[in-house]
Amino acid sequence: MNPADRSASRTVAAAAARPVEKIRVLIADDHVTVREGLAAMIGRQADMAVVGEAATGRQAVELWFSLRPDIVLLDLRMPELDGVGAIGEIRQRDAAARIIVLTTFDTDSDIANAIRAGARGYLLKDSQREELLDSIRRVHAGETSISPSLVAKLAAGISSETLTGRELDVLILLAHGKSNKEIGANLYISETTVKSHLRNIFAKLDVLSRTEAITVACRRGLVTL
Amino acid sequence: MNPADRSASRTVAAAAARPVEKIRVLIADDHVTVREGLAAMIGRQADMAVVGEAATGRQAVELWFSLRPDIVLLDLRMPELDGVGAIGEIRQRDAAARIIVLTTFDTDSDIANAIRAGARGYLLKDSQREELLDSIRRVHAGETSISPSLVAKLAAGISSETLTGRELDVLILLAHGKSNKEIGANLYISETTVKSHLRNIFAKLDVLSRTEAITVACRRGLVTL
DNA sequence: GTGCGACTCTCCCAAATGGGAGAGTGCCGA
DNA sequence: TCGGCACTCTCCCATTTGGGAGAGTCGCAC
Numbered sequence A, B: 001m002n003p004a005d006r007s008a009s010r011t012v013a014a015a016a017a018r019p020v021e022k023i024r025v026l027i028a029d030d031h032v033t034v035r036e037g038l039a040a041m042i043g044r045q046a047d048m049a050v051v052g053e054a055a056t057g058r059q060a061v062e063l064w065f066s067l068r069p070d071i072v073l074l075d076l077r078m079p080e081l082d083g084v085g086a087i088g089e090i091r092q093r094d095a096a097a098r099i100i101v102l103t104t105f106d107t108d109s110d111i112a113n114a115i116r117a118g119a120r121g122y123l124l125k126d127s128q129r130e131e132l133l134d135s136i137r138r139v140h141a142g143e144t145s146i147s148p149s150l151v152a153k154l155a156a157g158i159s160s161e162t163l164t165g166r167e168l169d170v171l172i173l174l175a176h177g178k179s180n181k182e183i184g185a186n187l188y189i190s191e192t193t194v195k196s197h198l199r200n201i202f203a204k205l206d207v208l209s210r211t212e213a214i215t216v217a218c219r220r221g222l223v224t225l
Numbered sequence C: 001g002t003g004c005g006a007c008t009c010t011c012c013c014a015a016a017t018g019g020g021a022g023a024g025t026g027c028c029g030a
Numbered sequence D: 001t002c003g004g005c006a007c008t009c010t011c012c013c014a015t016t017t018g019g020g021a022g023a024g025t026c027g028c029a030c
Helices: A002-015 A033-041 A057-067 A081-093 A108-117 A127-141 A148-159 A166-176 A181-187 A191-205 A210-221 B003-016 B033-044 B056-067 B083-091 B108-115 B129-140 B148-159 B166-174 B180-187 B191-205 B209-218
Strands: A025-027 A048-054 A070-072 A099-103 A121-124 B023-028 B050-056 B071-074 B099-103 B122-123
Touching: A002 B033, A025 A033, A025 A127, A033 A048, A033 B033, A048 A057, A057 A070, A057 A081, A057 B129, A070 A081, A081 A099, A081 A108, A081 A166, A099 A127, A099 A210, A108 A121, A108 B050, A108 B148, A121 A127, A121 A191, A127 B209, A166 A181, A166 A210, A166 B209, A181 A191, A191 A210, A191 B122, A210 B166, A210 B209, B023 B033, B023 B056, B023 B129, B033 B050, B033 B129, B050 B056, B056 B071, B071 B083, B083 B099, B083 B108, B099 B129, B108 B148, B122 B129, B166 B191, B166 B209, B180 B191, B191 B209
Parallel strands: A025 A048, A025 A070, A070 A099, A099 A121, B023 B050, B023 B071, B071 B099, B099 B122
Antiparallel strands: none
């Protein structure tokens, strides 16, 4: 399946009905409803075919290598192995893999992580039919496809400073409503150290209070409440 | 996928067994993928048929009264008119309406509001195929159908004290990271009043600090970050 | 009209938080 | 090996927050 084949098959498909190389699509989502929906939409296209469905990230990786599809549509939140993990494993052994993330989540870190891991496309589940199908064709053709509205978020996410591991520890406990003292006890550090971390966190997130920090952290997907 | 196709396939399916009264299902969800998925699953059942699809709550209400289906599968989060609003409007003019809520959200208040508004069933979108189809049959038969795991949440939600309107105003601003002073300025009340409200909120939510209040409020679906 | 609850406010005080300035340790990469 | 970074900690102080104990007004329901 080299680029020449691909452009050829596209020409044929455009021309009319003849033995056509269909785009072989793998669907990975833990919701049966979504899998059915994608399969129904893709199955109706003349130039695409669903070759497999996975309900977990682990399954998605296995099916990618056993079925050798052209494209995988991947949800980010899945049991066993999450989307980002699955992308990593697939790309590690197959750097050319064409992966489209299709998810409900659009926090900065979700998008950034998926792209960093090697996704070629990123769509939200409320995308329209044509948008989705176009995206599959575009990514299959070697392009990338990310919703314009998400590009802005991506830029914002990248420009923002990254927290250190310890700062994230503190932030997570903070977001669960712990006091400085409790955070310290949980992490086996003194309360003053917690305050130091918090000052750095506030500066990085550009906020003034712990409550603001929680909301910003949620929006950026740094923590889950 | 036009009405003619659908009625045609209905006649055929009926011929196979007997002239069967199919359960007429209306689907209301703003995600085209989910609509397709539900339509595909339901369409394959011998005893069910999808008679319409709505992408907004407003459309769902209109189609309920123009198509007169037996059941509507309703997402809670929809543009124009949300699920709870749609349930209200439908039940107001048709108290016997059989409504199943099918949503990704399972916070206490979502469930409680939907049930209060008159939903007969409440399913999460990660439900399995059979669970979903069973639920449709059960609710059509006049029973109610709520995932056991949700019943516990429902009970918890009902037992918890309800916040007054003003308290909710305060809580929402609190969750957005405002200080007491800012909340007061926003609501045109004094800072001390804000503190009074907060004390009541803390007592009702059974928490000790504003940060805890945020997390609990999020979990219960009282606020959206 | 009486009572109740929501909403508003006050005074007061202890505890927690936010922020400045600085410093020691340990690890990793240039 | 040497700088930089993460992580840890200290002292200090202004501000914010949490909480006790009341109290006045308004509107709604019985």
